[in-house]
Amino acid sequence: MRFGQPRLILSLAPSQIDAALVVGKRVRATKRAKLSPAVWEEAWSEGLSPYDVTLTSLVRALGAPKNVKTSVLYTSPGSVSDVKVAPGPGDAGIDAARLEVVENISNSRVEYISSATRLGHENGANVLVAADRDLNAQAVFAWLSRCECRFDALVPTRAIALRSVIKDVTSRENDGAVTCYLGERTTVIASGGSGTLESIRSIDFGFSLLVEAFARGLRQDVEEGGDAETCANHADARERLFAVGLPTSKGATPGAQLSRRVMPLLQPVLQRYCIEIKQTIRFGVPQVSPQGRALRLIGPGAAINGFIEPLSQSIDNDVRVDPTWAGFDPDSVCSALSLEHDYIQDDASDLRLIPRIVSEQSATRLVSGGVRTGVLCAALALTAEGGYLYSQRLEAIRTLRASEPELIRVRDHRTQSELATAMSASFEIASTMTMDRLGNRPDWFAVMAELAALSSDGVQFEEIRCFREEGAALITIEGFAMMGSDAGNGLSELIDSLRASPLFDEVQLGSTSLMERGDMTAKRFAVRLLPHMFAPRALTSMGDDVRAEASP
Amino acid sequence: MSNSTARNYVVRLAVISAVASAAWYFVVRPMRDRLMQQRATLVAAQAEISSGLSQIEANERAPESAIETLTTRANVLSRLWGVSADASVLYEQIDTIAHRYGVVVERMEPSRGGARGVVSGEKPDAPTFNEIGYSIELVGPYEGVARFVRAIQHELGMARIDSLRITPAQASAGNTQIRASVKTTHFQASGGLAAFKTPEGATP
Numbered sequence A: 001m002r003f004g005q006p007r008l009i010l011s012l013a014p015s016q017i018d019a020a021l022v023v024g025k026r027v028r029a030t031k032r033a034k035l036s037p038a039v040w041e042e043a044w045s046e047g048l049s050p051y052d053v054t055l056t057s058l059v060r061a062l063g064a065p066k067n068v069k070t071s072v073l074y075t076s077p078g079s080v081s082d083v084k085v086a087p088g089p090g091d092a093g094i095d096a097a098r099l100e101v102v103e104n105i106s107n108s109r110v111e112y113i114s115s116a117t118r119l120g121h122e123n124g125a126n127v128l129v130a131a132d133r134d135l136n137a138q139a140v141f142a143w144l145s146r147c148e149c150r151f152d153a154l155v156p157t158r159a160i161a162l163r164s165v166i167k168d169v170t171s172r173e174n175d176g177a178v179t180c181y182l183g184e185r186t187t188v189i190a191s192g193g194s195g196t197l198e199s200i201r202s203i204d205f206g207f208s209l210l211v212e213a214f215a216r217g218l219r220q221d222v223e224e225g226g227d228a229e230t231c232a233n234h235a236d237a238r239e240r241l242f243a244v245g246l247p248t249s250k251g252a253t254p255g256a257q258l259s260r261r262v263m264p265l266l267q268p269v270l271q272r273y274c275i276e277i278k279q280t281i282r283f284g285v286p287q288v289s290p291q292g293r294a295l296r297l298i299g300p301g302a303a304i305n306g307f308i309e310p311l312s313q314s315i316d317n318d319v320r321v322d323p324t325w326a327g328f329d330p331d332s333v334c335s336a337l338s339l340e341h342d343y344i345q346d347d348a349s350d351l352r353l354i355p356r357i358v359s360e361q362s363a364t365r366l367v368s369g370g371v372r373t374g375v376l377c378a379a380l381a382l383t384a385e386g387g388y389l390y391s392q393r394l395e396a397i398r399t400l401r402a403s404e405p406e407l408i409r410v411r412d413h414r415t416q417s418e419l420a421t422a423m424s425a426s427f428e429i430a431s432t433m434t435m436d437r438l439g440n441r442p443d444w445f446a447v448m449a450e451l452a453a454l455s456s457d458g459v460q461f462e463e464i465r466c467f468r469e470e471g472a473a474l475i476t477i478e479g480f481a482m483m484g485s486d487a488g489n490g491l492s493e494l495i496d497s498l499r500a501s502p503l504f505d506e507v508q509l510g511s512t513s514l515m516e517r518g519d520m521t522a523k524r525f526a527v528r529l530l531p532h533m534f535a536p537r538a539l540t541s542m543g544d545d546v547r548a549e550a551s552p
Numbered sequence B: 001m002s003n004s005t006a007r008n009y010v011v012r013l014a015v016i017s018a019v020a021s022a023a024w025y026f027v028v029r030p031m032r033d034r035l036m037q038q039r040a041t042l043v044a045a046q047a048e049i050s051s052g053l054s055q056i057e058a059n060e061r062a063p064e065s066a067i068e069t070l071t072t073r074a075n076v077l078s079r080l081w082g083v084s085a086d087a088s089v090l091y092e093q094i095d096t097i098a099h100r101y102g103v104v105v106e107r108m109e110p111s112r113g114g115a116r117g118v119v120s121g122e123k124p125d126a127p128t129f130n131e132i133g134y135s136i137e138l139v140g141p142y143e144g145v146a147r148f149v150r151a152i153q154h155e156l157g158m159a160r161i162d163s164l165r166i167t168p169a170q171a172s173a174g175n176t177q178i179r180a181s182v183k184t185t186h187f188q189a190s191g192g193l194a195a196f197k198t199p200e201g202a203t204p
Helices: A035-043 A049-062 A090-105 A134-146 A157-171 A208-223 A234-244 A257-282 A308-315 A339-345 A356-402 A402-437 A444-454 A490-500 B003-058 B063-083 B086-098 B142-155
Strands: A006-013 A016-025 A026-034 A067-073 A080-085 A112-118 A125-134 A149-156 A178-180 A187-193 A194-205 A295-298 A320-321 A460-469 A473-484 A504-517 A518-532 B104-112 B129-139 B159-166 B177-190
Touching: A006 A049, A006 A339, A006 B063, A016 A049, A016 A320, A026 A049, A035 A049, A035 B177, A049 A134, A067 A134, A067 A339, A080 A090, A080 A157, A080 A356, A090 A112, A112 A134, A125 A134, A125 A149, A125 A157, A134 A149, A134 A295, A134 A356, A149 A157, A157 A178, A157 A187, A157 A194, A157 A339, A157 A402, A178 A257, A187 A308, A194 A257, A208 A234, A208 A257, A208 A518, A257 A308, A295 A308, A308 A320, A356 A402, A356 B003, A402 B003, A402 B063, A402 B129, A444 A460, A444 A490, A444 B142, A444 B159, A460 A490, A473 A504, A490 A518, B063 B177, B086 B104, B086 B129, B086 B142, B086 B177, B129 B142, B142 B159, B142 B177
Parallel strands: A006 A067, A067 A149, A178 A295, A295 A320
Antiparallel strands: A006 A016, A016 A026, A080 A125, A112 A125, A178 A187, A187 A194, A460 A473, A460 B159, A473 A518, A504 A518, B104 B129, B129 B177, B159 B177
């Protein structure tokens, strides 16, 4: 549905182009340009370029905006529209009906485009198919582009006519009458009613043949020296045909002379109408009663006077013109009874024929749009991921910086601890090796002081030797102790004193022998002492010697 | 869509995909790697902080205090080594000590030293000790000799009395003189205490 935006509806026929400017479903302005049917085939072969000026003028006259969306209802030399019974449900049935129509007209050297839609009655049992040569559709597309109109839809007029007739027949009560649509280039004969379509046949001719015959008769008149009433113009012939109707043999009419001239030319066309309708009713329409079926005329041609008599004689039954169509104005553009009006009111987008170039453009636009969207999405995704990663990294850096003081403190502590450990180990090694070299030793000063204290007149030391033997210190003392009552037991007391001293761990009295010393007797002795060992003071106390120093 | 158009779009798509992939590979992927690296660094730092803080709390004594104590001790040890480091100074000091305590050094000669006395360290930071031995003949009062021996042991740094022989000497002016023969060993230390030389101002 389109609201607000104006669009152009063109009806392209051999004799005229009808243009209507539409907003929504309302017709704002209409215009008709008359064409010469003589150049119709030539115009198509030239890609409709002869009609460029005409269309441009129409668009300007209607005041349509530039590149206005344009739908074209058209009749072309190769277009086909038909109604088929769908062989199956769904899209498969539609495709089968479409294939059936296209196969009938296909030519290996010509490309066709088609559209198809299910009709609303009888649960979509029938499919309306429209098809045309792709070249024709491309010609219309190019024509619109040249005239600064934007292609919107391309629908064969016959397809619209078929749809309108079916809608008309199925929407009325079934009174047994056969409906005949008399179009300009199409004739449709259908029967049915009350939502049912019994039969339908479209015939590829219309009252345009009557107009041409009429025009031919008029031209003959001009060539013969001319009747003031005659005119060679096709449009005039059409106008006159609708004005005076088909000439009859009865009575004298103002155009009696004209009738006499055009009657022989119209007669074959009328004959064809009669035969086609009669044959269709006889063989194509179910007979519901012995009296046969009446004929109901609709369409623009129904407004031409004089159709009833020959047709009723031909089918031998009642023929009547639908009152709605009796007053049809052939000069009105986009009137309420016209096919253009039906197209505007009904959504006929499903009947659109799309030229391959447009399909390709749409596909290209779709792919191009997809590629652009993909690129945009990829760029967005990359940017988003990059941004997320960057923000996360910044967050990590911030956290790391915030914890930097603590980290420095911890690392400093660890460094100090490691240094302390290394220092401790280094000092331990150095001090242990120093201790090993020095070893434990006696307190020589204290030992000498103790020995000096134990020496007396009765006990004298001749030699004191201190030395190390296998790491242990030994002291040997050689001396003599005076014998006699005054001397007492000097040696025993010495040994007892030595043993009592904390400076010696072991005291051994060695050999003793008597000797003469002056006029006294003395006992020579040898004592072996094992002094108490002390660790070097420098490495233990780190200060002054804690032991008392006594004078020897 | 025609084949050429489709081919054109396939090529475009391939180029765009390649550009997008390259952009991801050269821009986004390194960013991800850097983020992972940063996160790993952060996790490691947090773990380090956590364990470090618990270690700080667990430590009863600050490492600075321990370093100070150890430095003081190392200085003492270093001074101990320093006294006996120079052989010529040892001669003078022995004479000085003898003079101080009234004993006479009659003879003093090295008993051993050089390569024979070198003891190499077993550990990388171990000091090396060079031994110098002296044989000293003394004459003097008993007390002086005792104090001399004590001073040798306590004032000449890393020194050891290996043997001592005391015999009576002639008495003079009422004082009992003794003759003493002392064998000493002095250690000249080199190296060691390397850990104390690393930090500035901590060198003993």
